[in-house]
Amino acid sequence: MTMTAAERYREQRQIQPEIVDVTAPSGFVFQFQKPSKFSLLFRYNHMPTVAANGAVQKWIEQGVIKEGDFAPDQAAAIDESLRLRDRVLELSYSPKLVVGTADFAKDEMSTDDLSDDDATYLFQWVAAGGDESVMLSTFPERQRQDTLAKFSRKKQRTATK
Numbered sequence: 001m002t003m004t005a006a007e008r009y010r011e012q013r014q015i016q017p018e019i020v021d022v023t024a025p026s027g028f029v030f031q032f033q034k035p036s037k038f039s040l041l042f043r044y045n046h047m048p049t050v051a052a053n054g055a056v057q058k059w060i061e062q063g064v065i066k067e068g069d070f071a072p073d074q075a076a077a078i079d080e081s082l083r084l085r086d087r088v089l090e091l092s093y094s095p096k097l098v099v100g101t102a103d104f105a106k107d108e109m110s111t112d113d114l115s116d117d118d119a120t121y122l123f124q125w126v127a128a129g130g131d132e133s134v135m136l137s138t139f140p141e142r143q144r145q146d147t148l149a150k151f152s153r154k155k156q157r158t159a160t161k
Contacts, residue, residue, distance in 0.1 A: 019093050022125055024118035031094040032122075034130045035087065088126045097122075 003011070018034040089097050095109035102108035111119065 020130065022122065022130075024121050026115060026118050028118065030092065030122065032125070032130070033091045033093055035091055035126050036129065084123060084127055088122055091126060092122075 019031050020034045022030045022032050024030060089099065089111075095102075095107050097111055097114070098108045099111055102110040102113070114122075
């Protein structure tokens with residue numbers, strides 16, 4: 001039997017999913033299959049809404065377009081959000097995230113049990129292709145929060161000396 005080109009490529013590249021630890025804001029360590037940044041973009045067939053909104057804001061600031069000229073397609077945004085949700089569920093490894101009731105014997109965890117901060121972080125991590133530096137540029141509020149937290153800790157350490 002002849003191998004297809006796709007089978008030859010996979011065999012040649014010995015593609016194995018990489019399982020990585022992802023530490024959520026709560027400090028809990030989730031294991032996820034590391035997403036491919038390009039795979040994510042190919043799945044969505046366009047750049048993530050967050051990045052597009054940032055680009056639109058820059059275009060408005062630069063006068064390329066006028067404020068109000070751009071109305072994001074709500075249906076497309078909803079569709080993209082659902083795809084991202086599915087990708088987060090698909091890539092979760094341990095505990096395996098599921099919608100609805102979890103089977104603890106199978107190391108599952110219901111998304112209902114995730115805190116908002118942890119869920120937001122995991123979604124951002126997957127949307128950034130599992131790359132922390134991309135997260136900081138795509139989701140700048142993470143960078144500001146981290147900077148403020150470091151500043152506060154430094155201020156507290158100085159005050160205690």
